[in-house]
Amino acid sequence: MSKFFSADDEDIRKGSTTDVYFQRTEEILRNKGLLDTHTCAEFTVSSLPEGWPWAVLCGNEEMVRIFEGRNVDLYALPEGTLFTPRSKKGIKLPVARIEGPYGQYCSLETPSLGFICYATGVATMSARCKLAAAGRSVLSFGVRRMHPAMAPVIDRSSFIGGCDGVSSLKGAELVGRPASGTMPHALVIMMGDQREAFKAYGEIIDPTVPRVALTDTFWDEKTEAIMAAEEMPGLQAVRLDTPGSRRGSMIDIVREVRWELDLHGYPNVGVFVSGGLDEGKIKELVTAGVNGFGVGTAISNAPTVDFALDIVEKDGKPISKRGKFGGRKFVFRCPDCLEFEVSLEKERPPVCSCGKEMVWAEVKLLENGRRLVPEEPAESIRERVLRQLEIALL
Numbered sequence: 001m002s003k004f005f006s007a008d009d010e011d012i013r014k015g016s017t018t019d020v021y022f023q024r025t026e027e028i029l030r031n032k033g034l035l036d037t038h039t040c041a042e043f044t045v046s047s048l049p050e051g052w053p054w055a056v057l058c059g060n061e062e063m064v065r066i067f068e069g070r071n072v073d074l075y076a077l078p079e080g081t082l083f084t085p086r087s088k089k090g091i092k093l094p095v096a097r098i099e100g101p102y103g104q105y106c107s108l109e110t111p112s113l114g115f116i117c118y119a120t121g122v123a124t125m126s127a128r129c130k131l132a133a134a135g136r137s138v139l140s141f142g143v144r145r146m147h148p149a150m151a152p153v154i155d156r157s158s159f160i161g162g163c164d165g166v167s168s169l170k171g172a173e174l175v176g177r178p179a180s181g182t183m184p185h186a187l188v189i190m191m192g193d194q195r196e197a198f199k200a201y202g203e204i205i206d207p208t209v210p211r212v213a214l215t216d217t218f219w220d221e222k223t224e225a226i227m228a229a230e231e232m233p234g235l236q237a238v239r240l241d242t243p244g245s246r247r248g249s250m251i252d253i254v255r256e257v258r259w260e261l262d263l264h265g266y267p268n269v270g271v272f273v274s275g276g277l278d279e280g281k282i283k284e285l286v287t288a289g290v291n292g293f294g295v296g297t298a299i300s301n302a303p304t305v306d307f308a309l310d311i312v313e314k315d316g317k318p319i320s321k322r323g324k325f326g327g328r329k330f331v332f333r334c335p336d337c338l339e340f341e342v343s344l345e346k347e348r349p350p351v352c353s354c355g356k357e358m359v360w361a362e363v364k365l366l367e368n369g370r371r372l373v374p375e376e377p378a379e380s381i382r383e384r385v386l387r388q389l390e391i392a393l394l
């Protein structure tokens with residue numbers, strides 16, 4: 001049992017975090033001898049939050065892990081797929097599909113949804129911030145706004161979505177890059193003086209760590225920025241985390257700091273902004289000459305994506321609830337323009353509106369509970385996301 005108020009791996013794997021109505025369903029079906037009926041169920045979402053036209057699928061690896069060892073087959077679009085909730089013809093797009101006796105996965109519906117709903121929201125918001133930053137660096141700083149048990153999944157999902165670095169030690173370990181960060185106001189306060197803090201950072205912190213100084217603790221941003229450039233050899237950037245009560249126009253603060261650094265002979269020192277940023281604010285600040293962004297709550301508290309899991313086939317026959325499309329479907333995608341279509345037949349690929357024949361887009365991840373593909377590193381999933389973002393923007 002976990003010491004903190006979080007479920008441990010075993011709780012999650014055995015279904016202890018599931019909604020009670022699945023437990024009751026299992027009990028009834030077991031009594032009636034129906035628990036092992038063969039089914040096919042699909043993960044779909046009707047629409048995306050905040051009118052997003054697309055989302056970045058994330059959480060597949062944890063889905064594989066929870067269904068591993070259960071007698072099911074699992075198919076999904078590759079993790080990091082930029083998907084639309086519906087195909088070009090308006091059919092709800094299955095992002096993943098599970099096939100097998102219903103009792104094998106009934107109690108895991110809640111946790112498997114939790115894996116992809118949250119991670120997909122975070123990865124999508126991260127991708128949107130990365131796009132808004134127009135090529136500038138975006139770091140994920142939001143772990144402090146969520147339960148610490150979630151730090152690794154927040155950082156992995158935001159990295160996959162396009163963030164260039166993550167701040168937590170555990171998250172960095174998971175994505176395979178050194179953790180990113182600068183210095184907190186606490187360091188400046190504890191040192192008692194900005195100049196002393198900048199000097200000490202330069203002296204003590206490993207030289208491979210990028211030199212970025214926080215320059216808004218006691219004095220004006222542009223004054224502290226020059227102090228940092230004078231005191232910290234090899235200063236790469238200053239970070240502005242200006243409190244809301246002092247912001248006025250953040251764009252003008254950035255412009256002034258940029259001007260002052262140039263004026264004093266530090267044109268190579270960049271300006272990095274953090275504190276209350278979201279995609280809209282990032283877009284505004286890009287025009288003022290910001291070189292990088294630290295995004296916290298907007299990413300870690302991204303809207304969750306309302307995926308649902310629905311049975312679409314029972315005993316080999318199509319069936320579905322109202323509002324869902326019955327029958328086992330196969331997802332196809334155009335390799336050129338990334339459009340999706342679904343088909344009931346795997347052997348007959350639909351033709352895209354661009355004229356190109358689409359290709360089957362799903363990957364078979366589990367067969368009878370046995371893993372068919374190795375875990376994909378976060379770095380390569382992130383590259384897939386960035387490649388699709390480039391095509392989507394053309």
Ligand SMILES: [Zn+2]
Binds near residue numbers: 335339
């Ligand atoms: Zn096409």
